[in-house]
Amino acid sequence: MKDFAGRTAFVTGGANGVGIGIVRNLLERGAKVAIADIRQDAIDRALQSLDNREVMGVQLDVASRDGFKAAADAVEAQFGPVSILVNNAGVNLFQPIEESSYDDWDWLLGVNLHGVINGVQTFVPRMVERVKAGQQVGGHVVNTASMAAFLAGGSPGIYNTTKYAVRGLSESLRYSLLQYGIGVSVLCPGLVKSYIYASDDIRPDGLKAQMKAVDTAAVERLAGVHEFGMEPDVIGARVIEAMEANRLYIFSHPDHKDELREVFDYILDHYQDYPKDPGFDQRVAFEKFRRDAFADARARSLAAG
Helix, strand or coil, rough: CCCCCCCCEEEECCCCCCHHHHHHHHHHHEEEEEECCCCCHHHHHHHHCCCCCCEEEECCCCCCCCHHHHHHHHHHHHHHEEEEEEECCCCCCCCCCCCCCHHHHHHHHHHHHHHHHEEEEEEEHHHHHHHHCCCCCCCCEEEEEHHHHHHCCCCCCCCCCCCHHHHHHHHHHHHHHHCEEEEEEECCCECCCHHHHEEECCCCCCCCCCCCCCCCHHHHHHCCCHCCCCCCHHHHHHHHHHHHHCCCCEEECCCHHHHHHHHHHHHCCCCCCCCCCCCCCHHHHHHHHHHHHHHHHHHHHHHHH
């Protein structure tokens, strides 16, 4: 995407953290921006900080499919067709899987994964139809994952699960939307100056029955750590630059590059030199079709940048 001026963008989790950084950068490029967030007070503060801009707020629980449709209809009625979608809303729960409940799973999957799915299912078919009808030129989808989409520790287990899924969703969507000139990027930030450490504050009442008591001391420690996170506006600028270059992966934090190389080497080290099993040659010949098709998709994806 080279031209942002006049386009309408929809940013979930847009009232603070990474979201507000992306919002401010989009506005600087002349886009009209809808800030979607679950907290109306946060939306109000964000709007007050963005004087005389083409920006609106819409309260949204991204886990709600009906809520997403209503928000989309309201935004497009006021600002016109959305051609930039940023699925950024996210929550975290800093505990291992074996200490988690179904309520914990439903909460994080609902926001971090289903929120992205709902955004894609709500907006992407509209984008595609407008492109096919000649009413829209291209577009772009940015899904916020995390370095946790590559680097999985014991905690936070559910968060890792959701972010790995968002990464896979984004890569698949990237290749399927190439034909329409709609770009797809997955944002994988490291530590950010945000309030994600206080996610329990917005946990739905219906998913609290099985939750563990909030460790306020741990929350305070995490608050101190996040003070050293990257500034949202820096990440926002890097997102815009990556969208312009139409890159699939947006690694905003260069300090993780060596660790990622170590992880990929670690994975490859798990391959074993097994002897050929019955059907090996036929299976490999069949897999060549898939491998060639995938290589072609990657080449076209790079060329699209």
